[in-house]
Amino acid sequence: MKKNGFIGYGSMGSMLINGFLKSGALASGETVVSNRTMTKIENLAVEWKGITITTDNRKVARESDLLFVCVRPLDVLHVLDEIKDDLIDSTHLVSIAGCVTINDIESRFPGQVTKVIPSITSEVRQGISLVCHSRKVAKVRMEHLEKLLGSISRVVNVRENDFEVAADFTSCAPGMIAAIFDCFVNAGLKHSEIQPDVAQRMVVSTLLGTAKLMAEKGIGFPELIGRVATKGGITEEGVKVINKHLPAAFDEVFFKTLSKHDLVKEMIKKQRIMVS
Numbered sequence: 290m291k292k293n294g295f296i297g298y299g300s301m302g303s304m305l306i307n308g309f310l311k312s313g314a315l316a317s318g319e320t321v322v323s324n325r326t327m328t329k330i331e332n333l334a335v336e337w338k339g340i341t342i343t344t345d346n347r348k349v350a351r352e353s354d355l356l357f358v359c360v361r362p363l364d365v366l367h368v369l370d371e372i373k374d375d376l377i378d379s380t381h382l383v384s385i386a387g388c389v390t391i392n393d394i395e396s397r398f399p400g401q402v403t404k405v406i407p408s409i410t411s412e413v414r415q416g417i418s419l420v421c422h423s424r425k426v427a428k429v430r431m432e433h434l435e436k437l438l439g440s441i442s443r444v445v446n447v448r449e450n451d452f453e454v455a456a457d458f459t460s461c462a463p464g465m466i467a468a469i470f471d472c473f474v475n476a477g478l479k480h481s482e483i484q485p486d487v488a489q490r491m492v493v494s495t496l497l498g499t500a501k502l503m504a505e506k507g508i509g510f511p512e513l514i515g516r517v518a519t520k521g522g523i524t525e526e527g528v529k530v531i532n533k534h535l536p537a538a539f540d541e542v543f544f545k546t547l548s549k550h551d552l553v554k555e556m557i558k559k560q561r562i563m564v565s
């Protein structure tokens with residue numbers, strides 16, 4: 290029986306594997322995992338009886354019909370060069386690397402390819418997995434993959450051209466949201482004796498409540514602002530400052546993140562020629 294394979298057990302690989310196993314969407318006996326450093330995956334075999342662990346990427350490629358490549362963007366083509374002779378027509382290859390295009394992957398494996406951008410929020414079965422399938426992916430393969438991802442997240446199909454902005458909204462956003470609210474808390478703490486951990490708990494609970502309120506009641510950003518920032522009130526003063534300064538900051542955020550995408554894509558384009 291062919292298995293579900295994973296190459297790379299870092300932050301994202303481990304989140305996906307443990308998430309799929311815990312949700313019951315994946316059985317340990319049908320899972321094979323490789324990582325460059327063996328010590329990092331040894332615990333997996335203790336926790337999940339029947340799972341196969343190895344440092345041999347080619348073994349994982351041979352044994353899998355669904356194969357996740359969960360290494361960093363600049364390592365993806367090296368891994369594909371290593372395993373390409375072990376891939377067959379029925380293999381469904383999934384890359385989760387930002388900046389690596391379906392074309393880049395097809396330069397090594399012209400078969401069924403899907404690009405996925407997960408989010409760290411799926412560690413608690415929340416958030417979005419962005420998905421873009423190549424033309425060659427069979428419907429049954431798409432359904433299997435989307436069912437797996439659906440066990441830990443909401444699946445959203447996007448055009449490959451929209452991946453970078455969408456990834457800022459879903460996959461980079463937890464880091465950016467943390468940075469924004471770290472500044473918010475630190476600014477507030479200058480004016481009070483509240484302990485930092487207490488302030489953080491207050492804001493995190495408010496973030497959770499805000500997200501839940503918006504999601505459950507179908508409230509959009511302008512409506513929520515209108516309901517809280519009543520005319521002549523305190524919140525309105527804060528919202529005015531945010532509207533004055535943050536649009537320019539976020540223009541720069543997108544300028545910088547999209548430029549970085551372009552830079553890494555250019556490096557991978559060079560790799561495409563060099564490695565092959």
Ligand SMILES: NC(=O)c1ccc[n+]([C@@H]2O[C@H](COP(=O)([O-])OP(=O)(O)OC[C@H]3O[C@@H](n4cnc5c(N)ncnc54)[C@H](OP(=O)(O)O)[C@@H]3O)[C@@H](O)[C@H]2O)c1
Pocket residue numbers: 296297298299300301302323324325326329346359360361362364368385386387406407408409460
């Ligand atoms: N972090 C995020 O929030 C996020 C979100 C969406 C997408 N992504 C994408 O997910 C991918 C992985 O990111 P990450 O944050 O999980 O990186 P990471 O924590 O650095 O993990 C990468 C893993 O790949 C392993 N590895 C490297 N080369 C290998 C090889 N040749 N064979 C087998 N294993 C190899 C590393 O092994 P060692 O143990 O030896 O280091 C490490 O465990 C990236 O392409 C990134 O663009 C990340």
